[in-house]
Amino acid sequence: MLKTVPKKSEILTDTWQQISWQYFLQLTNQSVYKNGKFYYDRGYMKIEMSPLGMSHGRDNAIVARLISLFATLKNIPVVEFTNVSYRKAEIRECQPDSSFYLGKVANLPTRSNQAIDLNQYAPPTLVIEIATTSLGDDLGSKRLLYEKLGVHEYWVINTNNYDVIAFEIIDGGSREIQISNVLPGLEISLVKTALERSENADDGEVNRWLIKLFS
Template identity: 55%
Template sequence: MVVANLSNIVTDTWVNVTWDEFMELVDHPDYQQGRFYYYQNYMRIEMSPVGSVHGNTNNVVANVVNLYATLKNIKIKGWVNTSFRKTSEGECQPDLAFYIGDKVTFPPLNNSPVDINGLAAPTLVVEIAASSINDDLGFKRLLYEWLGVKEYWIMDAKNNDIIAFEISDGGSRTIGESKVLPGLNIATVKEAIQRSLTQDDGEVNRWLLGIFS
């Protein structure tokens, strides 16, 4: 972690800044394609290019979650690359985020970051790690614990692997079956990603339908 020089920000690492400095950079035209995170006076702007492995994994995981929830009649609403902000305290922009369950209040649809000062954080958050696996397991994991996310999945895109955590009481532990999507084995998500390396989306989805039905 480094101390910020706002005239020459180092991206893809955690940088020590105030909230006001963070907000200045969020609106800076040079970083409009970046993904922003903020936790305990540290900011991370991710500017690395998104390749096909990252995009494919993102697509497959979203398909698995949405198909499972649909077939099991679980109420769900998903967001892709959306910012969630706790003003003056924290921010995240995960690859995928889902609000799940009958008692969940969905955020309003607009072009502003989702305000989670009064609204709950997403139920499930997914990060696709192409080159940031250590960060996703470390500082981001602490961020999602603090925000109150219920479940956090890290997709290791390079190794086609997945690590899933249940978050409760401010801490987290690895799980083999989703708690927010009861009955969904994490191994099924991993196999769907493996199949996507040689099969098209239709083939993978038909396999999933057979597993879930």
């Protein structure tokens, strides 16, 4: 494990690297990594610095809007966060592309500019990662991380083919599902269809189609 504060040249971005929690926290505060996404699990960290293109941003927006519309029209309480850090001090940290608290949650995080403390607040109900070059990691190491954090569902969106892989997290493990449990009745295949439609339709057209389906 690294014994001194690592230099920028010593940090391997976009891959997992062994490092202590204390130095991980120092790196999160360095301006050179201000555009990075930070993950930490049991003594290993990953800083994602890959540029995010239009496909990543578009798919993230479409999926987040779909979830918000479904929850709204089905009277499911919903609170959405984008690129928020969740922290279980000295053990784990993550910064998913999108995350949602769904249903009645007793201890929702309060407003602040700090990482959400999972020793104080409940973990998000649903977490989403948008995969452009990180698909293997999103399905592997990150899935294990989210299992341990105790989220209820985890979705991975593959921007290369609109594929949506959804997992139910239960009893410390996960299994692939075709219908969401936290958004009852929502078929995962419909999310893929919405992404495909967004290739040739503007947001308003996709929204109207979704509202008609969900109403």
